Amino acid sequence: MTTPEPLPAPPSPASIMQAEAAVRFGRPPDSRHLRAYTIIFEAEMTVRRTGQTVTTRTCPDCMTDGHDAAARYCKHCGKPLPAYRHD
Numbered sequence: 001m002t003t004p005e006p007l008p009a010p011p012s013p014a015s016i017m018q019a020e021a022a023v024r025f026g027r028p029p030d031s032r033h034l035r036a037y038t039i040i041f042e043a044e045m046t047v048r049r050t051g052q053t054v055t056t057r058t059c060p061d062c063m064t065d066g067h068d069a070a071a072r073y074c075k076h077c078g079k080p081l082p083a084y085r086h087d
Helices: 012-024 031-050
Strands: none
Touching: 012 031
């Protein structure tokens, strides 16, 4: 039995930011940032396919993040969330 190859390391935050900047300015991403670009593209396609809004909303009480845009209460502690602001 052979040992499976280890998973590649996730892209660094800097790599993700550089890939996002390249896309926003209409340039193809540098080959060093291609993995980050691929992850961004897959996330965008998932949002379009499912119709869900991805947010980074964080509960100010328990710091749980990832709440839906329409959520009014924290999914972890149940406290009210601040109003969602679309960028």
